[in-house]
Amino acid sequence: MQKCTRACFVSLLLFRSLSGLSPTRGLRAVVRETGGHQLLEIWDGQGLRKCFNLTALKKHGQVYDDAQFGCLSWSECENKLLYVAEKNKNTSTETQDRESDRSVYREDWGEALTNKSSPVICVVNLQNDTVGVLQGVPTDVSPGQALWAPGSQSVIFVGWYHEPFRLGLKFCSNRRSALFKLDLDGHCERLSGDNLSVSCPRLSPDGSTLIYLQGKTCVLFMLNSLTSSETSTLLDVVNKPQPGEFAGVYEALPSSCWSADSQRVVFSSARRNWRDLFMVDRRSKKVTSLSDIYGSWKLVTVQRDLMVVCCSSPNTPPTLRVGFLPSAGENVTWRTLQQPALTFDFLWKILDVEPPPEEDNTQYSGLDFGAILVKPSRALHEARIPLVVFIHGPHWCSWLKSLMVCCNLVFPVSLFLSFYPVNYRGSTGFGQNSILSLIGRIGSQDVKDVQRAVVTTLQNDLTLDPKRVAVFGGSHGGFLSCHLVGQYPEFYRACAVRNPVINAATLSGTSDIVDWRYTSVGLQYSYDQIPTAEALAAMLERSPITHAAQITAPVLLMLGGRDRRVSPHQGLELYKALKSRASPVRLLWFPEDGHSLSRVDTQADCFLNTVLWLYQHL
Numbered sequence: 032m033q034k035c036t037r038a039c040f041v042s043l044l045l046f047r048s049l050s051g052l053s054p055t056r057g058l059r060a061v062v063r064e065t066g067g068h069q070l071l072e073i074w075d076g077q078g079l080r081k082c083f084n085l086t087a088l089k090k091h092g093q094v095y096d097d098a099q100f101g102c103l104s105w106s107e108c109e110n111k112l113l114y115v116a117e118k119n120k121n122t123s124t125e126t127q128d129r130e131s132d133r134s135v136y137r138e139d140w141g142e143a144l145t146n147k148s149s150p151v152i153c154v155v156n157l158q159n160d161t162v163g164v165l166q167g168v169p170t171d172v173s174p175g176q177a178l179w180a181p182g183s184q185s186v187i188f189v190g191w192y193h194e195p196f197r198l199g200l201k202f203c204s205n206r207r208s209a210l211f212k213l214d215l216d217g218h219c220e221r222l223s224g225d226n227l228s229v230s231c232p233r234l235s236p237d238g239s240t241l242i243y244l245q246g247k248t249c250v251l252f253m254l255n256s257l258t259s260s261e262t263s264t265l266l267d268v269v270n271k272p273q274p275g276e277f278a279g280v281y282e283a284l285p286s287s288c289w290s291a292d293s294q295r296v297v298f299s300s301a302r303r304n305w306r307d308l309f310m311v312d313r314r315s316k317k318v319t320s321l322s323d324i325y326g327s328w329k330l331v332t333v334q335r336d337l338m339v340v341c342c343s344s345p346n347t348p349p350t351l352r353v354g355f356l357p358s359a360g361e362n363v364t365w366r367t368l369q370q371p372a373l374t375f376d377f378l379w380k381i382l383d384v385e386p387p388p389e390e391d392n393t394q395y396s397g398l399d400f401g402a403i404l405v406k407p408s409r410a411l412h413e414a415r416i417p418l419v420v421f422i423h424g425p426h427w428c429s430w431l432k433s434l435m436v437c438c439n440l441v442f443p444v445s446l447f448l449s450f451y452p453v454n455y456r457g458s459t460g461f462g463q464n465s466i467l468s469l470i471g472r473i474g475s476q477d478v479k480d481v482q483r484a485v486v487t488t489l490q491n492d493l494t495l496d497p498k499r500v501a502v503f504g505g506s507h508g509g510f511l512s513c514h515l516v517g518q519y520p521e522f523y524r525a526c527a528v529r530n531p532v533i534n535a536a537t538l539s540g541t542s543d544i545v546d547w548r549y550t551s552v553g554l555q556y557s558y559d560q561i562p563t564a565e566a567l568a569a570m571l572e573r574s575p576i577t578h579a580a581q582i583t584a585p586v587l588l589m590l591g592g593r594d595r596r597v598s599p600h601q602g603l604e605l606y607k608a609l610k611s612r613a614s615p616v617r618l619l620w621f622p623e624d625g626h627s628l629s630r631v632d633t634q635a636d637c638f639l640n641t642v643l644w645l646y647q648h649l
């Protein structure tokens with residue numbers, strides 16, 4: 032069992048881009064890029080069986096290999112494959128291609144989806160080795176996440192509406208979209224409601240049922256029911272989770288998530304300060320946690336009831352574990368595939384923070400939030416340890432991975448520091464009310480939450496040095512970091528930020544998610560919005576740039592030249608404000624990077640610089 036799973040994971044790692052394993056014959060399809068050309072290869076146990084030079088065939092443009100649209104799905108008969116690619120400009124039927132159209136602007140789907148504009152669904156027929164583009168997708172949607180319906184005579188896909196114009200999709204689970212079914216003869220039918228946001232359709236192994244996410248709910252859809260669109264809610268929104276209970280669905284479903292008997296679904300999701308692993312039974316709709324140790328659990332896949340998960344905690348780097356889905360009343364017996372080569376020696380504790388009455392949100396009263404204090408178990412030489420406050424963006428909880436990477440890279444240095452990720456109200460894992468509580472209150476509620484958590488922990492833990500506190504964050508976390516050094520200039524000794532929001536008013540003209548600029552300050556957004564002085568004033572008033580003159584802490588800025596979510600000009604605005612006041616500032620500019628600054632050399636550069644910056648100023 033171990034060997035097989037390891038092989039499966041190795042192939043997952045090796046073919047991270049776009050690959051699909053056929054369920055019966057074990058054929059692997061891989062889309063690979065070489066010398067600027069995209070190839071589709073079909074492999075079996077003996078080796079390479081077929082190769083299609085997709086670029087040379089000119090049926091479509093670049094194949095989509097992103098997590099948003101990308102897919103590579105085998106039909107039941109294993110004779111057909113489908114994937115999504117950019118529409119061929121030459122086969123455009125709506126507009127006649129003319130020389131004068133060469134410079135016409137093409138909208139795309141924003142940050143991390145640059146040049147992805149008009150996807151088409153492509154089908155490969157392995158019996159006669161043909162590649163074709165499916166016709167019949169409604170012209171007002173961009174299709175993606177496609178899969179074969181049972182019988183292989185039709186495909187199911189998510190269509191994102193691109194009228195009146197495209198807004199950024201990455202991290203935005205609220206974009207108007209619907210589920211469609213398209214027959215190979217071009218007949219298309221909408222399966223879900225019209226004004227919803229859907230994603231992650233996953234077919235049960237028996238082919239009877241589809242589940243998908245609809246906003247923050249998970250819906251069961253019976254495919255064969257004669258009464259059309261027979262749906263029921265499998266997992267509902269959790270407004271205010273009870274202690275220890277499931278808190279809602281906050282992330283995409285893995286591509287395999289069904290049990291072999293088509294009765295249960297496995298998924299991971301944020302719960303308070305961690306990501307946990309859950310199983311839901313479609314009959315009882317009961318949700319059970321499957322984890323046995325405290326930490327972050329990410330489901331990689333489920334194959335014939337064997338789950339592969341990736342687990343980590345402050346003391347363990349990401350580690351693969353496997354276990355079979357339990358029968359009723361049983362627990363999972365988890366096996367670690369490979370003991371981590373190194374573990375860390377941190378002390379860590381969870382802190383629950385309750386805002387004081389004056390900081391309670393009257394609309395969503397009684398919400399608390401959490402934070403995790405991670406510190407070296409032995410203080411080196413010194414009595415008191417510096418504290419690095421770590422702030423993530425809203426509505427996601429990815430701090431742990433970064434923290435682990437950071438510790439891996441700079442292990443000796445991290446012995447001197449303690450880390451303090453704060454999951455202020457508005458973070459995922461605390462229920463829908465917590466998320467809604469932040470709408471209209473950015474720049475105040477979230478800033479006060481972080482400061483409250485930091486002050487409380489410094490008062491309660493005398494091994495921490497209140498005179499050496501730094502703050503680190505990216506995106507909205509960068510926005511909060513800059514607010515903190517601006518609003519509490521005596522308190523923080525250093526600041527390091529990645530692609531921070533500095534001036535939400537100027538950002539509203541350039542961000543791929545302009546709608547969030549309005550809703551985050553409590554204003555309604557519509558596509559035909561014209562900015563008003565009042566709206567821009569509301570955005571400016573909540574922005575850290577208004578406190579820039581008070582900043583004294585040295586600020587390290589790390590900016591991606593191609594960031595389309597938070598323009599690098601945001602960071603430059605702060606850079607100029609600080610430079611003109613002779614306030615210490617250092618700017619790292621990564622011309623080829625986007626919002627996530629995720630290129631490998633960029634990550635190494637950022638972490639090294641951040642650690643040196645903290646070390647120098649603490």
Ligand SMILES: *[C@@H]1O[C@H](CO)[C@@H](O)[C@H](O)[C@H]1NC(C)=O
Pocket residue numbers: 065068070084086087
């Ligand atoms: C794919 O086709 C292109 C264009 O015809 C050609 O230049 C390239 O060498 C081909 N690649 C492979 C691996 O066959």
Ligand SMILES: *[C@@H]1O[C@H](CO)[C@@H](O)[C@H](O)[C@H]1NC(C)=O
Pocket residue numbers: 089119120121
């Ligand atoms: C588009 O058409 C032109 C002229 O017909 C041809 O030269 C070019 O190679 C075609 N491009 C693609 C991507 O098919």
Ligand SMILES: *[C@@H]1O[C@H](CO)[C@@H](O)[C@H](O)[C@H]1NC(C)=O
Pocket residue numbers: 145146
């Ligand atoms: C997008 O397309 C343009 C023009 O073909 C190209 O120069 C650019 O590198 C592409 N950008 C990305 C991120 O693929």
Ligand SMILES: *[C@@H]1O[C@H](CO)[C@@H](O)[C@H](O)[C@H]1NC(C)=O
Pocket residue numbers: 156158159161
């Ligand atoms: C290949 O086979 C499919 C289905 O069997 C058929 O629809 C298509 O026309 C065939 N293409 C060619 C070029 O023969």
Ligand SMILES: *[C@@H]1O[C@H](CO)[C@@H](O)[C@H](O)[C@H]1NC(C)=O
Pocket residue numbers: 225226
């Ligand atoms: C969906 O929204 C669009 C635009 O907001 C509106 O025109 C349409 O009537 C709505 N459809 C339904 C079924 O509510």
Ligand SMILES: *[C@@H]1O[C@H](CO)[C@@H](O)[C@H](O)[C@H]1NC(C)=O
Pocket residue numbers: 360361362
């Ligand atoms: C499952 O684990 C829980 C918590 O560790 C324990 O209380 C329970 O007895 C276990 N159940 C079985 C059937 O082993």
